[in-house]
Amino acid sequence: MRSNQISTKYNPLKVEKKWYNYWMRKKFFKSVPDARQPYSVVIPPPNVTGVLHMGHILNNTIQDILVRRSRMLGKNVCLVPGTDHASIATEAKIIAKLSKEGICKNDLTREQFLEYAWNWTRKYKKIILEQLKKIGISCDWDRTCFTMDKQRSKSVIKVFIHLYKKKMIYRSFRMINWDPVAKTAISNEEVIYKEQSGKLYYIKYKIVGENNYATIATTRPETIFGDTAVCINPNDKKNEYLKGKKVVVPFVNREIPVIEDDYVESEFGTGCLKITPAHDINDYILSKKYGLGILNIFNDDATLNKYGLQYEGKDRFFVRTEIEKDLNALGLIKEVKVYKNKIGFSERTNVPIEPRLSVQWFLAMKKLAKPALEAVMTDKIQFHPSRFKNIYRHWMENIKDWNISRQLWWGHRIPAYFLPEGDFVVAETQKKALVLARKKTGNSGLQLSDLQQDESSLDTWFSSWLWPIVVFNGINKPNNKEINYYYPTSDLVTAPDIIFFWVARMIISGYELRQKPCFHNVYFTGIVRDKLGNKMSKSLGNSPEPLDLINHYGADSVRLGLMLSSSIGNDIFFNEICCEQGRNFNNKMWNVFRLLKGWQVADTEQPESSTISILWFRTQLSLTIRRMNYSFSKYRISEALMNIYKLFKDDFSSWYLEIIKPKYGQSMDRKTYEVTLDFFDSLLRLFHPFIPFITEELWQFLKIRKENESIMFSTIPKVNFSENWLITEKMEEAKEIISNIRAVRLKKNISNKEKIVLQIIGSYKLDYASVIINMANLSDIEMVEKRPNGAVFFLVKTTEYAVAIRRNIYTKEDLDKLKNTLQYYRDFLSHIQVKLNNKNFVSKAPVKIIEFEKKKKIDAESRIKSLEKIITSLNNG
RNA sequence: GGGCAUUUAGCUCAGUUGGUUCAGAGUAUCUGCCUUACAAGCAGAGGGUCGACGGUUCGAAUCCGCCAAUGCCCACCA
Numbered sequence: 001m002r003s004n005q006i007s008t009k010y011n012p013l014k015v016e017k018k019w020y021n022y023w024m025r026k027k028f029f030k031s032v033p034d035a036r037q038p039y040s041v042v043i044p045p046p047n048v049t050g051v052l053h054m055g056h057i058l059n060n061t062i063q064d065i066l067v068r069r070s071r072m073l074g075k076n077v078c079l080v081p082g083t084d085h086a087s088i089a090t091e092a093k094i095i096a097k098l099s100k101e102g103i104c105k106n107d108l109t110r111e112q113f114l115e116y117a118w119n120w121t122r123k124y125k126k127i128i129l130e131q132l133k134k135i136g137i138s139c140d141w142d143r144t145c146f147t148m149d150k151q152r153s154k155s156v157i158k159v160f161i162h163l164y165k166k167k168m169i170y171r172s173f174r175m176i177n178w179d180p181v182a183k184t185a186i187s188n189e190e191v192i193y194k195e196q197s198g199k200l201y202y203i204k205y206k207i208v209g210e211n212n213y214a215t216i217a218t219t220r221p222e223t224i225f226g227d228t229a230v231c232i233n234p235n236d237k238k239n240e241y242l243k244g245k246k247v248v249v250p251f252v253n254r255e256i257p258v259i260e261d262d263y264v265e266s267e268f269g270t271g272c273l274k275i276t277p278a279h280d281i282n283d284y285i286l287s288k289k290y291g292l293g294i295l296n297i298f299n300d301d302a303t304l305n306k307y308g309l310q311y312e313g314k315d316r317f318f319v320r321t322e323i324e325k326d327l328n329a330l331g332l333i334k335e336v337k338v339y340k341n342k343i344g345f346s347e348r349t350n351v352p353i354e355p356r357l358s359v360q361w362f363l364a365m366k367k368l369a370k371p372a373l374e375a376v377m378t379d380k381i382q383f384h385p386s387r388f389k390n391i392y393r394h395w396m397e398n399i400k401d402w403n404i405s406r407q408l409w410w411g412h413r414i415p416a417y418f419l420p421e422g423d424f425v426v427a428e429t430q431k432k433a434l435v436l437a438r439k440k441t442g443n444s445g446l447q448l449s450d451l452q453q454d455e456s457s458l459d460t461w462f463s464s465w466l467w468p469i470v471v472f473n474g475i476n477k478p479n480n481k482e483i484n485y486y487y488p489t490s491d492l493v494t495a496p497d498i499i500f501f502w503v504a505r506m507i508i509s510g511y512e513l514r515q516k517p518c519f520h521n522v523y524f525t526g527i528v529r530d531k532l533g534n535k536m537s538k539s540l541g542n543s544p545e546p547l548d549l550i551n552h553y554g555a556d557s558v559r560l561g562l563m564l565s566s567s568i569g570n571d572i573f574f575n576e577i578c579c580e581q582g583r584n585f586n587n588k589m590w591n592v593f594r595l596l597k598g599w600q601v602a603d604t605e606q607p608e609s610s611t612i613s614i615l616w617f618r619t620q621l622s623l624t625i626r627r628m629n630y631s632f633s634k635y636r637i638s639e640a641l642m643n644i645y646k647l648f649k650d651d652f653s654s655w656y657l658e659i660i661k662p663k664y665g666q667s668m669d670r671k672t673y674e675v676t677l678d679f680f681d682s683l684l685r686l687f688h689p690f691i692p693f694i695t696e697e698l699w700q701f702l703k704i705r706k707e708n709e710s711i712m713f714s715t716i717p718k719v720n721f722s723e724n725w726l727i728t729e730k731m732e733e734a735k736e737i738i739s740n741i742r743a744v745r746l747k748k749n750i751s752n753k754e755k756i757v758l759q760i761i762g763s764y765k766l767d768y769a770s771v772i773i774n775m776a777n778l779s780d781i782e783m784v785e786k787r788p789n790g791a792v793f794f795l796v797k798t799t800e801y802a803v804a805i806r807r808n809i810y811t812k813e814d815l816d817k818l819k820n821t822l823q824y825y826r827d828f829l830s831h832i833q834v835k836l837n838n839k840n841f842v843s844k845a846p847v848k849i850i851e852f853e854k855k856k857k858i859d860a861e862s863r864i865k866s867l868e869k870i871i872t873s874l875n876n877g
Numbered sequence: 878g879g880g881c882a883u884u885u886a887g888c889u890c891a892g893u894u895g896g897u898u899c900a901g902a903g904u905a906u907c908u909g910c911c912u913u914a915c916a917a918g919c920a921g922a923g924g925g926u927c928g929a930c931g932g933u934u935c936g937a938a939u940c941c942g943c944c945a946a947u948g949c950c951c952a953c954c955a
Binding site for chain 1: 879880881882883888889890891893896897902903904905908909910912913914915917918919920921922934935936948949950951952953954955
């Protein structure tokens with residue numbers, strides 16, 4: 001193959017498609033338990049709400065890097081893909097879609113709605129899985145799961161029953177967060193608090209039997225219909241006049257008592273608080289404490305019910321503005337202040353949540369949390385970066401019972417069956433429920449039709465929290481070979497915003513259901529943001545379509561670009577330029593391949609410069625492998641990538657290849673050629689986890705490969721213990737000389753093509769002359785007694801040398817520069833001298849450091865001497 | 878109100894055990910090159926009181942304290 005017949009531009013699309021198909025066809029991602037060490041990862045199942053965004057690309061790239069590397073380290077890798085039904089989020093999407101078609105959820109039966117939901121799910125599941133494949137992710141696709149497929153659903157119900165039997169799941173009448181748009185309860189974690197600018201209304205309640213008023217301060221005047229008391233602090237002097245009195249609620253004219261409790265802060269507002277037990281958690285607590293009545297004034301869509309009198313059927317916010325007017329008309333508003341407070345919004349529908357009393361299902365968390373907390377605090381499960389431990393601990397130590405029921409249709413229906421008398425039984429199926437019910441009631445005449453299944457569904461996280469177990473069918477068959485082999489899984493890669501929703505609960509379920517951690521490491525990615533720092537999301541429309549990026553740059557380029565700009569735990573500010581950088585790099589790799597393939601090989605002698613650079617590069621390679629191993633052990637993936645990236649671009653391409661490259665028309669010696677191919681092979685293998693496609697392509701064509709061979713199953717190169725530091729040091733010196741000579745060429749307008757002579761004053765032995773001659777395009781290096789005519793001098797370490805050419809290129813500017821350099825070294829020397837004269841330094845610093853300072857001193861002295869000599873010489877010339 | 882994190886070149890960020898890769902990378906900028914692998918490239922250059930102040934230390938970008946700005950998490954002040 002002649003190199004010039006291959007395109008100079010790498011075309012990723014064809015290549016990526018070809019190799020992904022090849023890997024799939026050969027079932028290279030497949031994993032079955034065997035004698036090797038397992039390395040299992042479950043991907044965070046994307047929601048079937050829509051297509052993937054940049055966060056998914058980042059997340060899945062990281063996972064794929066980790067698993068591909070582990071595969072190449074000889075482990076039995078199993079990466080399990082799947083999707084999440086995302087109960088509330090998907091249901092909201094479907095309702096939105098239906099409403100566009102003029103269909104209202106209430107017009108449909110549960111079954112009809114679910115049919116829509118399944119169609120939706122099928123559609124997006126397919127798109128999502130295809131997108132994942134485009135990224136190059138090496139999942140065992142035969143294992144693809146869905147949180148609501150048969151096996152998973154069965155597992156979820158089993159777990160529910162298990163926890164119910166242990167009395168950890170219970171049904172209770174409580175104040176919960178109510179989403180009035182989705183018309184469902186949601187958990188505390190689904191409430192997002194945002195600061196809002198609102199008003200604080202000072203409303204006068206007439207004191208019974210007096211011509212005086214109590215003034216209460218509230219942000220929610222529309223709730224006065226639900227007031228059952230007014231509360232003051234018992235030590236509040238200014239409100240003492242209210243003690244033991246009764247006041248009248250405006251409009252309703254209900255008489256309510258004034259009670260006293262420490263909870264009220266005298267300094268806030270008027271120090272007088274209205275108690276609305278049905279719509280505020282604190283008021284509810286007080287009402288229970290003092291035996292006050294509870295009045296629910298809202299319908300489930302947050303319009304007022306009949307207790308709202310003339311406002312019945314009106315929305316809460318509309319009523320708020322109306323009631324302000326109406327109270328004003330009655331002269332009952334003392335004042336209205338602008339007030340900022342935090343209001344809870346529903347994560348999904350983004351409407352203010354309404355605290356509401358309701359019967360829901362809860363999971364008791366305190367006991368469950370204990371082993372899960374301990375596991376993370378003792379690093380049995382390691383968080384990367386570790387600072388997330390604190391966040392986790394705080395949540396776990398203050399954990400509240402989890403409201404797991406939702407008034408939604410799309411999800412796992414709660415397996416509770418109500419009997420005609422209101423009692424209920426919990427069972428896996430309706431048939432089993434009937435058996436239980438007959439037994440419980442003693443009524444053998446009960447029929448299936450007498451049982452009414454709970455209408456609610458389970459929180460979507462109640463299925464995803466079982467993910468690492470259920471993907472291996474560990475609930476239905478707790479002792480199957482797969483779960484015993486793959487569980488605990490190795491790493492979890494996820495975004496920190498679902499640490500409570502998902503990560504913490506998975507750890508909890510892992511200990512409860514399998515008495516083991518569900519994974520060993522958790523890697524928290526950053527959040528992908530746009531240039532302005534906004535989180536990239538579909539709704540904001542600031543996220544590029546990942547497929548467009550992949551089609552434009554290639555998956556390897558997108559992967560590379562993302563990883564180069566994302567350090568662990570930090571948010572990444574995505575800029576498409578990074579994909580360009582990735583593409584450019586891949587193109588470089590492609591061209592290295594073209595170069596290698598274009599060489600003519602002959603049995604000639606190896607040039608000295610090649611011998612040297614091979615030894616040098618071998619050390620650099622080994623050093624890089626060590627650094628990468630270290631970085632990976634700390635999960636610093638970008639750092640690992642940066643190491644190999646620089647090695648490839650700088651050391652390998654710019655130096656090594658340029659040194660060994662034969663001149664035009666000449667052949668390369670076989671020995672160097674073989675070694676170079678091996679180097680390239682190693683580089684490809686080190687790169688493979690990051691950029692799987694191009695590395696496979698080049699690796700396959702670098703040498704003749706066997707049938708069924710793939711770089712996927714080659715090994716990560718090992719550290720070479722014959723690292724040679726002396727060569728590295730000398731090579732660095734040679735590189736510096738070469739760079740200096742190049743700089744002189746540029747400055748003095750000497751063409752790179754023109755061969756020049758390097759002259760060295762004195763008897764200094766220059767190492768690696770052959771490399772310098774080659775790379776700086778010298779015709780010769782000469783040793784001279786004194787300054788050659790018109791040459792410019794530079795210093796490298798203790799060497800003094802000159803670039804001498806036929807023209808006079810010396811100027812006053814050059815001399816000034818040398819003088820400045822001299823001054824720099826004189827200052828430097830005196831600085832070291834002060835340090836060495838410091839008794840404290842000499843007595844306290846380690847010997848090694850003192851020796852180093854002395855060495856620096858000698859070096860500086862030598863440079864000063866040389867510079868003085870050269871400057872004198874120049875002045876005389 | 879409590880907690881966590883961030884602040885280093887115009888921009889985006891590395892910098893592990895205090896000294897020996899210590900002030901670094903990518904990108905942008907400027908200069909010169911269409912050099913037989915690559916212009917999606919090569920070579921070279923400029924650019925930073927390491928947020929402020931104080932402390933510990935022989936020695937601080939690094940450790941401690943305090944302050945400032947920014948971001949995130951948690952929390953029932955109506």
